Amino acid sequence: MQTKVLIVAFFALTASFAAAAQASISTDAHQAFPSAVEVQEAGNSVYADVENDLYFIDFESLSVNLNDIVVTDANGAIVLEEKVFDLPVNTIYELDLSKYQNGKYHIELRSYTATIRKEVTLK
Numbered sequence: 001m002q003t004k005v006l007i008v009a010f011f012a013l014t015a016s017f018a019a020a021a022q023a024s025i026s027t028d029a030h031q032a033f034p035s036a037v038e039v040q041e042a043g044n045s046v047y048a049d050v051e052n053d054l055y056f057i058d059f060e061s062l063s064v065n066l067n068d069i070v071v072t073d074a075n076g077a078i079v080l081e082e083k084v085f086d087l088p089v090n091t092i093y094e095l096d097l098s099k100y101q102n103g104k105y106h107i108e109l110r111s112y113t114a115t116i117r118k119e120v121t122l123k
Helices: 002-032
Strands: 037-039 046-049 055-057 068-071 078-083 091-094 104-113 115-122
Touching: 055 104, 068 091
Parallel strands: 037 115
Antiparallel strands: 046 055, 055 091, 068 078, 068 104, 104 115
């Protein structure tokens, strides 16, 4: 009888610890990865060679692992989408926008938990 009580108490205690840990993880993940972060607030992750319309994205300086990079025009139409989830975290990715017309574009660095946006103007 005592063994059954101990086993039930053990499982009840384990379940309460698991629930508390899950709640803690969910709360921390929400705070660490907001739905949209400006690149400037994320540190020096995007470097520009404005003369050549080249942008360099330093994966190692980001606080998230990227899934893909999407570039949209001023109307929101996707002009470029690259899957980058299989690249190493120490990658410096070169984004060549020289073949696009002048105007405003949005670079979106997407992970599974966050989107980091950067607006650029091609001249």
